[in-house]
Amino acid sequence: MSGATAITGAQIFDGDLWHDEASLLMEDGKIVGIVHERDIPLSATMISMDGARIVPGFVDLQVNGGGGVLLNEKPDVDGIRTICAAHARYGTTALLPTLITDTPEMTRRTIDAGIAAHRAAVPGFLGLHLEGPHLSIARKGAHDPALIRPMEPADLEQTVAARADLDALMMTVAPENVTNEQISALAGAGVTVSLGHSDSGYATVAGAVAAGARLVTHLYNAMSPLGHREPGMVGAALDIGMLHPGLIADGFHVNPVSIRVALRAKKGPGRIFLVTDAMSPLGTQMTHFHLNGRTIYRRDGKLTLADGTLAGADIDMLSCVRVMHEKVGVDLEEALRMASLYPAEAIGMTGRKGRLTHGHDADFVILDNDLSIIQTWIAGNEAYRAGTDD
Structure with a gap:
């Protein structure tokens, strides 16, 4: 996915802490940061995931x-x-x-x-x-x-x-x-x-x-x-x-x-x-x-x-x-x-994997409150969406 993308409305676990009322901003396959909605660039693609949880892949x-x-x-x-x-x-x-x-x-x-x-x-x-x-x-x-x-x-x-x-x-x-x-x-x-x-x-x-x-x-x-x-x-x-x-x-x-x-x-x-x-x-x-x-x-x-x-x-x-x-x-x-x-x-990859912080790979999972999969994203691209199984 090219350009910045922001996923909004979800509770976000960055690997250390939970963030409420925040958005996950990513670009070029990397995490830009966890930001307030007002700080999302106007040109960014917005995806709403109200009530979901986002966790590191x-x-x-x-x-x-x-x-x-x-x-x-x-x-x-x-x-x-x-x-x-x-x-x-x-x-x-x-x-x-x-x-x-x-x-x-x-x-x-x-x-x-x-x-x-x-x-x-x-x-x-x-x-x-x-x-x-x-x-x-x-x-x-x-x-x-x-x-x-x-x-x-x-x-x-x-x-x-x-x-x-x-x-x-x-x-x-x-x-x-x-x-x-x-x-x-x-x-x-x-x-x-x-x-x-x-x-x-x-x-x-x-x-x-x-x-x-x-x-x-x-x-x-x-x-x-x-x-x-x-x-x-x-x-x-x-x-x-x-x-x-x-x-x-x-x-x-x-x-x-x-x-x-x-x-x-x-x-x-x-x-x-x-x-x-x-x-x-x-x-x-x-x-x-x-x-x-x-x-x-x-x-x-x-x-x-x-x-x-x-x-x-x-x-x-x-x-x-x-x-x-x-x-x-x-x-x-x-x-x-x-x-x-x-x-x-x-395996010495904490600079790329395991957290949702600036510079890390945009690898994450979107879950519902029952810990069931909604979506999986790899390098800033949707890799799986529930309900699309063959």
Whole structure:
């Protein structure tokens, strides 16, 4: 949308505070500011949203699929575009399509697709997340153990090179399957290193953090638990202030009581943020799909392998916000930050994402009082309007 646009009549949450009787002013894909109606330029396009709420767009750092597409099955620009559009329906305005452990060829194809999506400026595409293959077989979860392997020099070189062509590149590794020197090289090149699918103890995790790791992939799940003699990766994630742990708040992956304990225990400045870990069924009526030749079933709000192992999540980010607010008991403002500001902090993008203040990307969600989607805007353009689903 060219020229200035002002959205009026809504209550606006800028990421810190609510603003009443104010308007959101944007131009050229950026936020100009939250202003009084009298300060809106006469030439601006006016859009009235009386009684609605405007909040920062959601940032999802772990998205395996959506709209019927799994990144592992369709690693191309069209697949990425479909995934991003599917999540925009639920308020996500920036995401990292995530490749689950796969072959070297599939990793290469996914990186090429991500670079092409970046060049094509696919709405909502923030970068890539490579979840594996350098994980722990002991904590593999739904990852195919036949494809898990240590990091080789060629893997490191490929990942470092890819980062130069993407706004963001995140990689989940188990510290027992990579070296601290490799973590340091990745972090030094600007790759966001996340620790997960690991059986490591506290000391090993601390060593990886010293080398440059900064995130933890889906707290509690597929990692060594908190014990009274060995704190494990869960203990390290909560105790080491530099770590930002992601959390799947679908009511199945982590019990609400355990979420409350983690929120009270987390040492800063790193903060717990929300991820969906969504798979291809999001936004569809699919009852099953395939990953690495294995069938994953969609039943009772869960996605599982035949043996009951959880395989991603059947949830969108707005629903995660509702779970945090309604079932965990987190204030709405904090739940919104966990879906927007805190993931932006985790990958060093607070200058662009997570707030509705001057100079930030005009990525926002318009909600009604029941926290249902009215519209999603990405870079100053309407990306989704309720009631326009196919």
